[in-house]
Amino acid sequence: QSSPAPVMNAEKNDAVFQSFGGKAGISKIIDDFLVIWHADPRISAKLEDADVPHLALLLKEQITHLTGGPGVYSGKDMKTVHDGMNLRNVDFNALTEDLQHAMDKNDVPSRAQNKLLAKLAPMQHDIVTK
């Protein structure tokens, strides 16, 4: 006999993902985020050698996962990826601001934004090396 409990849990853990507009919402937010990043003189140079379509794909997977959506993140761990980029706290903060602009532009409620930002904050330690 099937129990309703796992379904209820799934719905509960899904709330942030739904606030982001699900897969379509996250896809749009990341596309907007990359446009904003490209236009941000503080960190645009960091994208010069990047494979942006690949980065977009992995960011969509990662944010889907972090907001409680379906699927897996297939990329590398944050320390391995950003090692050697000489990233500073100001770079991390600029990127976070750009992401917030993208979330604002897409009307993500601030409570849901803060849930995601709280998951990104501990990554700063692995990403910032300088």
Ligand code: HEM
């Ligand atoms: C919370 C902060 C961040 C998160 C969640 C994040 C996430 C990611 C992810 C998922 C990837 C792709 C991993 C892979 O290729 O396997 C990546 C790559 C990359 N990230 Fe970050 N990142 C963060 C901060 C930053 C910052 C602050 C910068 C620079 C300003 C940056 C620049 C890059 C670049 C240049 C790549 C490589 C793209 C390429 O070579 O194709 N990241 N990041």
